[in-house]
Amino acid sequence: MPVPPDLTAAVSIRGLMKRFGDNIAVNGLSLDIPVGSFYGLVGPNGAGKTTTLNMVTGLLKPDGGMAVILGNDVWTDVNAAKRVIGVMPQPEQIFDRLTGLQLLIYCGMLRGMPRTQAMQRAGDLLRAFDLTAAENIMVADYSAGMTKKICLACAMIHSPRILVLDEPFESVDPVSSANLKDILIEYVATGGTVIISSHVMALVEKMCTHVAIINRGVVCAAGTVEQVAAGEDLEDRFLELVGGRHDAAHIGWLNGGAR
Structure with a gap:
């Protein structure tokens, strides 16, 4: 019998499917993400991470399976899911x-807030993200790090219970990255749940409490970071599970200056 979704989880996925033409992007994926966890989704390019997140967040309708957010089926009431x-x-x-x-x-x-409440929260977020000096500057003129911070602030302004972040630290300088991490860790400490998709294993191993390794649209391993790493470095464990690593090909002319 199929395992029913965990209604106590922040996110519970069962048999999620998505096909694009002849390509099966997500192939019966099942996963439980606990409330209050900092959950990392890792996998090679094309593994199905972004497609899975799009289906879980109501942005892309699955071909099969289900995604449950805090006990409620996403696709039974998409708007209710998006509110949290x-x-x-x-x-x-x-x-x-x-x-x-x-x-x-x-x-x-x-998100339905009165203008006065939206202004008050916007000011709070600008201060928290150290963007007060840039509040009257067009976002088009922001640096990459500032743009990432304002994007995260946009996701947080309605005080969601779950944050879903796809490669949030890509192209971000170390100072902005450290500030983003501090804010996310504090958010999780208050009971929020963060789901992050990333290729950076060191970041996932350092920040996340849980991790799922996804490859070819299915979960290869999931659990706490310690459980998935199984006594190894997480990156080595990842390569062991997804494969693809090979000995460097010998290129005769690439000799570092020797003649």
Whole structure:
């Protein structure tokens, strides 16, 4: 008998399927993400991580299976699911001709907040992300790190119970990255759940409490970081599970200067 979803989990996925033409992107994937966890999804390019997150967050309808958010089926009531989730947009998905303050107020009001509440929360987030000096500058003129921070602030303004972040530290400088990590760790400490997709094993091993290794649309291993690593370095364990590592090919002309 199929295992029923865990209604106490932050996210419970059962048999999720998605096909694009002849390509099976997600192939019967099942996973439970506990409430209050900092959960890492790792896998090679094309493993199905982003497709899975898009189906879980109501952005992409699955071909089969189910995703349950805090006990409620996502696709039975997509709007209800979206109210408790904060999805960090990619820089190309935001209105970057707005100022940082305008963008946050817009995101808050889009979530149904009164303008005064959206303004108050926008100010709080700008201070928390050290963006107060840039609040009246167009987001198009932000640095990569500043843009990542304003994108995360957009996902947090409605105080979601679950944050879903796809490669949040990509192209971010070390100082901005450290600030983002501090805010996320504090959010988890208050009972929030963070789901992060990343290729950086060292970051996942350091920050996450749990991890799932995904390859070819299925879960290869899942559990606490210690359980999945099984006494090894997480990156070595990852390569062991997904394969693909090979001896460097000998290139005769690539000789480091020897003639």
